[in-house]
Amino acid sequence: MDTAPQHKERVLDQNRALNDFLAGIERRAFRMAEFATRDADEALDLVQDAMIKLVERYAQRPEAEWGALFHTILHSRIMDWHRRRQVRQRLFGWLKPREDDEEDTDLLAELPDPKGRDIAERLSLRQQSEQIVAAVQKLPVRQQQAFLLRAWEELSVEETATVMGCTAGSVKTHYFRAMQALRATLEDAP
Amino acid sequence: MTIESPVEDSALQRQAKTSLDEHAEHLDLRTQMRLAAVRQRALGGARRPARKPAWLWGGALAVAASLVLALNLSWRQAELPEAALFEDLEMLSAGEPDALLEDPEFYAWLAEDGDAAGG
Known part of the structure; x- marks a missing residue:
């Protein structure tokens, strides 16, 4: 003791x-x-x-x-x-x-892009970073959480599923959709 | 549906991680200070602010329910079922809504984890 x-x-x-x-x-x-x-x-x-x-x-x-x-x-x-x-x-x-x-659920899409100002003056890398952040911000909340926990916090699929209280399959689906949305955003970017 | 290659995925993931790290690093000073204060409060054993007395919630709930029901019934007949309305009001006014709403699987996980750690 x-x-x-x-x-x-x-x-x-x-x-x-x-x-x-x-x-x-x-x-x-x-x-x-x-x-x-x-x-x-x-x-x-x-x-x-x-x-x-x-x-x-x-x-x-x-x-x-x-x-x-x-x-x-x-x-x-x-x-x-x-x-x-x-x-x-x-x-x-x-x-x-x-x-x-x-509908009430897509909160993020309703706001103006917070990074939309003076974008022409920024370097392309900086622009891309901001586009990624803005795209993450626009994801539906579950996709956003799955993406941030997996890609940013580097949790495994199983750990992310435990944190989110869902199945590993759901995590994979949310993550896949988030990646698709991010890719589309970057492809559409000027 | 197009399935992207793992290489492309991992490049995008790395790029996203770098961008997000940078975004987190560039917090304004005021927010940094507020976060530090929040951390110190948590470490100091701060409790959440005391809840209002139950009778106050009860009174407020009764008034709110009457008002909402009256307005709702007269303006939006049959659009929102009464049962759902009461459920919503109960959720908003419950003393411990967080505990009610938290996923029970979390506690199951903790219990299992605790059992495993305890041998």
């Missing part, structure tokens, strides 16, 4: 490890949440919730599991956010006049 100083040292070590882990993942997590919500404040809230839950409930788990756990929590928060938003839209959306009968 640990003595008091040993216990204190162990807690400090764990806090340092958690801090390093979260510091290493927070920017990508924020961008993931921002892609999904298109709102920086909402994204920060989701990342904060995921961090708090990881620290509160899973800090004692082996460090190697934190990544998958964090992404599982964040993914869950993102999907909750989308469900609640859809419910709100279903309940109260009709109070606001709608310009047309567009």
